Amino acid sequence: MMLDPKLHADWEIAQEAEKTMKTVYQLGRELGLEESELLPYGHYMGKIDYRAVLRRLGSRPDGKYIDVTAITPTPLGEGKSTTTIGLVQGLGRRGKKTSAAIRQPSGGPTMGMKGSAAGGGLSQCIPLTQYSLGFTGDINAVANAHNLAMVALTSRMQHERNNSDERILALSKMPKLNIDPTNVNMGWVMDFCCQALRNIIIGIDGVNGRMDGFMMRSRFDIAVGSEVMAILAVSSDLADMRRRMGKIIVAYDRDGKPVTTADLEVAGAMTAWMVEALNPNLIQTIEGQPVFVHAGPFANIALGQSSVIADRLGLKLSDYHVTESGFGADIGYEKFWNLKCHYSGLTPDAAVVVATVRALKSHGGAPTPVPGRPLPAEYASENVGFVEAGCCNLLRHLENVKKSGVSPVVCINAFVTDTRAEIAKIRELCEAAGARVAVSTHWEHGGEGALELADAVLDACAEKTEFKPLYDWNMPxxxxxxxxxxxxxxxxxxxxxxxxxxxxxxxxxxxxxxxxxxxxxxxxxxxxxxxxxxxxxxxxxxxxxxxxxxxxxxxxxxxxGKISLMPGTGSNPAFRRVDVDTETGKVRGVF
Missing domain, CATH: 3.10.410.10 (Formyltetrahydrofolate synthetase, domain 3)
Known part of the structure; x- marks a missing residue:
């Protein structure tokens, strides 16, 4: 018996569902994995040997491919991950073999305002705590690989300065790179939102004088925005990853020529950190469908897509595979459309655009909600005018999806405060624009509440798409x-x-x-x-x-604009509400 999401927090629902969840072995068998292809991490989550699966199933036809995107986000959140999980559950209720691919949550938003992006209510993935806090170590591997490049750079700069004698450099078999300290392309990374580290000075002389490093300006970015994470998302296999790792530009020399990880002779060691991370992770929805977790979020400053490898696995192992793009169809779907699909060679059969009545009111002129403050009254009472005015944002996102040649399905992610008149207005405007519309109550009712959405997606997938990129890569x-x-x-x-x-x-x-x-x-x-x-x-x-x-x-x-590669932590972060039951070791408060 599932807990009522109107009465219980997401973490409470997750912990109750975890009492009866499938073992990763059962999940793997139902997905169609052979025992040797599953790499368990404990009893309830694991990794998949993608090479073995694609070698065995490479000639099998792909299933249908569905991308989930959204309107322009607001502080209220539109429930894109919740909808991804809900759609998979709904398709499962229709008897379809279905999987999802979502991105691994970053510690920054998990401990900040947004939460872990595991979904919510009765449409979330489990085990929640492990998924949200470190998981199988992929982000740690990304951070270590990235920071190793910076260790190689800064130590090389110090030694070239201190060992300016050409004979000493020759003995160490290290050609002098003449790195320009004012033209460094990379910074360091960590997986928290820390505005205090956006601009720093490193290498300040200490007790060891000039041996304490090369003093220069530097910075920290968030780990999931690292180029190494992008490489994880687009690599087709280990050989491709190794090739890409050596082409990372770390800095420039004094003549303006790029200095790469290959020049620093660190690309092989960086790849060594990433070998296990290249295998996608496997967990489940609270209704027992498989969920691949691979690569990271932040489509505003990074690629923000689940990995090419995870999608290829899902399409071989499932009849319907649902992937997720970060944020709205202007940035997340645009990158899926013109970057990820270019690298993967895959083409989507449908795209779901998630919208809420509350978010449309925000775009239509209602007072902007402020995180941590009470919700303005306009969001809890009927106002068709605000909804109608805000639908301009939704319709523009539908235009973007249609420009790619894909059939859009509007998912109205329903809240209890929505009224029939407000929903009717959204449906009227979207259907007039040629889009399918479904109202989904998956947050409250799980897969049963997503049946209308599942049916609309099945209908869209039956149409032939004419997928086309926005631009030719030969264009300047x-x-x-x-x-x-x-x-x-x-x-x-x-x-x-x-x-x-x-x-x-x-x-x-x-x-x-x-x-x-x-x-x-x-x-x-x-x-x-x-x-x-x-x-x-x-x-x-x-x-x-x-x-x-x-x-x-x-x-x-x-x-x-003023976009930063290191987000900040606000005044009322989520970590204030996270704690541990010292009797059981259970973590509470993660959402």
Whole structure:
């Protein structure tokens, strides 16, 4: 008997469901894994030997491929992960063999405001605590691999300074790299949101003087935004990962030439940290369907997609495989559409766009909710006008999905405060725009509440899609950026800083320019680069202030607005409510 989500917290529901969950061995058998292909981590979660599975099932036809995205997020949350899990449960109730692929939660939002993104209510994945706190160590492996590159860089800079005698360098068989300390491409990473580490000074002389490092400006980014995480998401196998790892640009020399992990002779050791992480993780929904967990979140500053390998596994092992893209269809789905599908060669059969009445009210002019403060009264009472005005945001996201040639399905993720008139207005506007619409109560009722959504998705998957990318990778980067800004964000154009112009010119001159994708870094809270502009802003231009290059992942990353690669922790973080029962060892408060 499931607990009532209206009366119990997510972690309480999860712990109750965990009492009767399937062992990972049973889950693997039902999924179709052979015993040797399952790599258990305890009794209830494990990893999958992807090479063995794809070798055995490589010729099997793929199942149907469904992506879950959303409208522009608000502080209220739209329930995208909850909908992903609910859809899998609903499809399971319809007798379909179904799996999901979601991203591993970062410690930053888990201990901050957002929570672990395990879903919620009666549509979440378990075991919740292990999934939310460290899991099988993938993010730790990413952080160690990334930081090892920085250890290699900073130690090399120190030794080149201290051992300037060419004979000493020759004896160590280390060519002098002449690294420019003012032109370092990478920083350090950690998996928490710590604004105090966004800008730091390292290598300050201590008791050992010049042996304490090379003093220079540096920074910390969040671990899941590391290029190593992006490489984990797009790699097709270990050989591909090893090749990509050696192409990471760590810094530039004094002549402006890139210094890579291969130059620092650290790429092999970095890959060694990642060997086990390349195998996707396996857990389950609280109704017992398989959930692959692989790669990380943050589509605003990173790729923000579950991995190519996890999706390939799901499509071979399931009739319907549901994957998830971070944030809205302007950034998360756009990267799925034009980056991930390019690398995987896979094409989606349908896309679900999640919306809530509450979020549409926010985009339609209702007072913006502030985390930690009481919800304004407008969100608990009927206001069809706010909903109708906010639907402009939803309709714009539907346009983006349709530009990719995929059939969109609108999921109205229902709350008890929603009224029939508000839902009817959303349905009217979306159906007029040519989209299927389903109301889903999966949070409250699990798979049973997602049957209308499941049926709409099955119907969409029966249609033939004409999937097509937005741009050709031979197009110059400035033109690509302008196209995304105009066609996806609705901008009037793009303004580039002098620094961004210079960097783009250098990147465009690379012989491999046509092999590099575009991974935009932009606020998730607006179509624009200003998070305060709700709905569908008009009369604005995208401001690109910087451009990063991820040579290993194969991305050019234009950075717009004031977006930061290290999020901050707010005044009322989730860690205040997390604790441990010292009698049982059970963790409470993780959500």
């Amino acid at each position: 980067f400035k033109e690509r950026i302008d196209l995304v800004a105009r066609e996806v964000y609705g901008a009037d154009g793009v303004d580039f800083s002098a620094e961004a112009e210079s960097k783009l010119a250098n990147i465009q001159a690379r012989p491999d320019a046509a092999e590099l994708g575009l991974c935009m870094a932009k606020t998730q809270y607006s179509f624009s680069d200003n998070p305060n502009l709700k709905g569908v802003p008009t009369g604005w231009r995208l401001k690109v202030r910087d451009v990063l290059i991820y040579g290993g992942a194969g991305f050019v990353v234009p950075v717009s």
